[in-house]
Amino acid sequence: MSTQIVGLHESVLESLPGGLIVVDLEGSVLVLNRSAQKILGIDNVLLQYNSCRSVFAGQPELVDILLGAAKTLEQVNRKEVYVNNAKGERLLLGYGTLVFRDNENKPIGVGITFQDITKFVPLPLNVQFISLVNRYFMPFAVLMVTTALIWGLAEKWEKYTAAGILAGVVAFNYFMGWHSKRIPEGQAGLKRLHIPINFIALGVMVYFLGTLWGPMWLLFLLTPLAASLYAGRLTTVIVAVLSAGVLLGIYYQRGLTGTIGWVQVCLHAVFIVFVSLFVNSLAGLVSRVRR
DSSP, X not given: OHHHHHHHHHHHHXXXXXXXXXXXXXXXXXXXXXXXXXXXXXXXXXXXXXXXXXXXXXXXXXXXXXXXXXXXXXXXXXXXXXXXXXXXXXXXXEXXXXXXXXXXXXXXXXXXXXXXXXXXXXXXXXXHHHHHIIIIIHHHHHHHHHHHHHHOOOOHHHHHHHHHHHHHHHHHHHHHHHHHHHSGGGOHHHHHHHHHHHHHHHHHHHHHHGGGSGGGGGHHHHHXXXXXXXXXXXXXXXXXXXXXXXXXXHHHHTTOOSHHHHHHHHHHHHHHHHHHHHHHHHHHHHHHHHO
């Protein structure tokens, strides 16, 4: 009978849809069910009675939760934590902690139950906006520069330089989009680089190719439009005005003459500012509605 009960207990643990980890008060792993192994990407190996620090070396967040529960003996529920699985994929886990006691009500161990809720939690809006920039703006930039390289009248060295810059900025933007999705809560540093790197790169390409290929000025829209999607109002204004001012400066340095030409360029500059503020207002409206 006892053998059947033990078998039943093991079957229950292995049949749980969520992950379950149990450790004793010293942090040795006592239970690691099949769902926990699958979520964390741990192979079927004998992990019982090993220190949780060694078993979950790749998930230090879980170690902190387990050892913290063993120290405080407090149960929590409906909490969330980001961890990496064995493949390096970033997961968002919904979890709760358990405290186990013997017949005399003395604590003998703690546990954590968890589910992978990554796919049920939408990415932050700024991450989604960065993905939109990469989806629509980068192909447009590639198309614009490619046409200028083929039919523009710039010097050969200017074309080669612009092509190299284009390859670099496209690689950076797609890397940033990938990194933001993989670690959405840890991309503040890269986001600070997004605007200046794109501003400088696109500005240099317009300088080399713009005065000899009219539509190139549209590249100066991309950085302020990207900023307007996920940055604040003040940042959007600063980036848009800087973009407009640099555009005017490029045409001045390149020797643009004639009233009609300058009126057209000034209208381009004003358009950059106004359309950026418009998109920023739309992004703010989306953010408020989502809340």
